[in-house]
Amino acid sequence: MWDWFSAEWFSLAKLRAFSWAHPYFLYGILVIPIAFWLRQAFHAGAFQRLGITFVNSDTPKSISVWLRLLYPISGFLALSCLLIALARPQSVNILTERDAEVIDIMLALDISESMRDKDLPPSRLTSAKAVAKSFIAGRLQDRIGLVIFAGEAFTLCPLTNDYELLYGFLDEVNHKQISIAGTAVGSALAVCINRLRESASKSKVVVLLSDGESTAGNLDPITAAKLAKAFGVRVYAVAIGRAVPKQAVAVSDSLILSSSETAPDEGTLQQIAKATNGRFYRATDNTALKNIFSQIDNLERVKVKNRRYQEVKDFYRVYLDWTLAFFLLMMFLKVIFIANVLED
Known part of the structure; x- marks a missing residue:
């Protein structure tokens, strides 16, 4: 109730912090002294004054001067x-x-x-992890999960919007986490579908990064792709690594065998992308891999609507209370005898 009774309301910092709905009224404060001066000038000789001599001559003259100013000051305030x-x-x-x-x-x-091959230096896996982190950083409020696979597949991180947690899991990803050899593309896709099938989101996406033919797992990749389509999941398949020309395979098997690099199985990944209304990409170097993730990021970008609200709190009541207080003080000074005496 008495929150208004504080000199802080008249501090310069407080007044500057306000937003003013009708700031032109503030210019009227500059007019008040002029109005007081005009009143004094036009009515200076219009009143009869009673001359009174104070008995106590020890009263400092300055006190009477200041007391005389109380009435106009209270009116001004x-x-x-x-x-x-x-x-x-x-x-x-x-x-x-x-x-x-x-x-x-x-x-x-x-x-x-x-994925340890170094045709995408420093290695395919390291490059994929780095670009995946950049992709995650560019998302807004999306839930992202992580599945890793080799001869089998499992969820490393469920759907989350805690991107720092995802970065931590990606940093820990290495070849030793799954001891079973092979590439279980179908199983990896099935695990992803299992995580997405109960999602309420209208847009459900799998970004599948692999460099080898599906050689393990209990589920055929094409069958998994059909399941993905049934659950409304779109797959972006990315083949990582340089493809070995078919001519080289036909001419010399020794050429392939002598190479330490494994050609990606593009056929299966292409079929998966086509079956789920997704897209297939080939990443033959780090730049291409970054561009691919940029394209996926743009394709799966929803429109963001920014709604701005203004929370407004008025403080005019505080100054109305002060107006009433100074007005009552002015009336009090007007009716008491000393106010009339000090007019002389």
Whole structure:
């Protein structure tokens, strides 16, 4: 109730912090002294005054001068507070809400032995991890999960929007996490589908990164792709590594055998992407891999609507209370005898 009774309301810092709905009323404060001066000038000889001599000559003259100013000062402050109240001091807090449809994305990362090849330096797996982290950093509020696979597949991180947690899991990914050899593309896709099938999101995506032919797992990749389509999951398949020309295979098997690099199985990945209305990409170097993730990022980008709210709090009542207080003080000084005496 007495929150208004503080000199802080008249501090320069407080007044500067306000937003003013009608700031032009503040200019009226400059007019008040002029109005007081004009009143004094036009009515200086209009009143009869009673000459009184104070008996106590020890009373300092300065005290009587200051007491004489109480009445006009209280009037000035009352009018100033009224003008401040009319100017509507406010505190405005702008709130921004982002309205975006969340996309659920599962990253399926091949960690088989062939991902140690260095045609994408320093290695296929290391490059894939680095680009995946950049991809995650560019998302907004989307839930992202991580599945790793080799001869079998399992979820390393479920769907989450805690991207720092995802970065930690990606940093720990290595070839030793799955001891079973092979590349279980179908199983990896099935694990991703299992994580996405109960998602309420309208957009469900799997980004599948692999460099080898599906040689393990209990589920055929094409069958898994059909399941993905049935659950509304779109697959972006990325073949990592340089493809070996078919001519080289036909002419000399020794050429392939002498190479330490494993050619990606593009045929299976292409069929998976086509069956799920997704897209197939080939990453033959680090630059291509970054471009691929940029394209996927743009394809799976929802429109974000920013809604801005203004939370407005008025403080004119504080200055109306001060107006009333100074007005009552002025009336009190007007009716008491000493106010009339001090007019002389």
